[in-house]
Amino acid sequence: MLKKLDQDIKKALKAGEKKKLMVLRSLKSALKNQAIDRGQELTEAEEFKVLKKQVKARKQAIELYEKGNRPELAAQEQQEIEIIQSYLPQPLTETEMEQEVDKVISELAAETMKDMGKVMKTLKDKLGTRADGKILSQLVRTKLQ
Numbered sequence: 001m002l003k004k005l006d007q008d009i010k011k012a013l014k015a016g017e018k019k020k021l022m023v024l025r026s027l028k029s030a031l032k033n034q035a036i037d038r039g040q041e042l043t044e045a046e047e048f049k050v051l052k053k054q055v056k057a058r059k060q061a062i063e064l065y066e067k068g069n070r071p072e073l074a075a076q077e078q079q080e081i082e083i084i085q086s087y088l089p090q091p092l093t094e095t096e097m098e099q100e101v102d103k104v105i106s107e108l109a110a111e112t113m114k115d116m117g118k119v120m121k122t123l124k125d126k127l128g129t130r131a132d133g134k135i136l137s138q139l140v141r142t143k144l145q
Helices: 002-015 018-038 044-067 071-085 094-108 113-130 133-144
Strands: none
Touching (some): 094 133, 113 133
């Protein structure tokens, strides 16, 4: 991931894309800081986790900017999110997540809310960062009630 970021930083420098350059540098910094904190290189899953955290922070900033009636800053944050998401794997659609939830529930023969922990753990292991945990949780909750 860091190699790809370095390449893209060089391209953005040459192309004069200041906004993209700023976002890419902040991503590289976040990844390196996390690696330093852990004392070892990050796995791909951990790198994706860091990027998702960056997206989440920007989404929270968008909410605050919209509440503060600052649409230009909210739009700027949205552009940053789009740049970051280009480095993340394509997320599953809600329909695809629902199909996976159905499969796991039938595989584990889950019937009640007591089984939700097992189902969620299996889904997280299976889908990784491609699925939104909140949506998965809601889907499992509705299926097991």
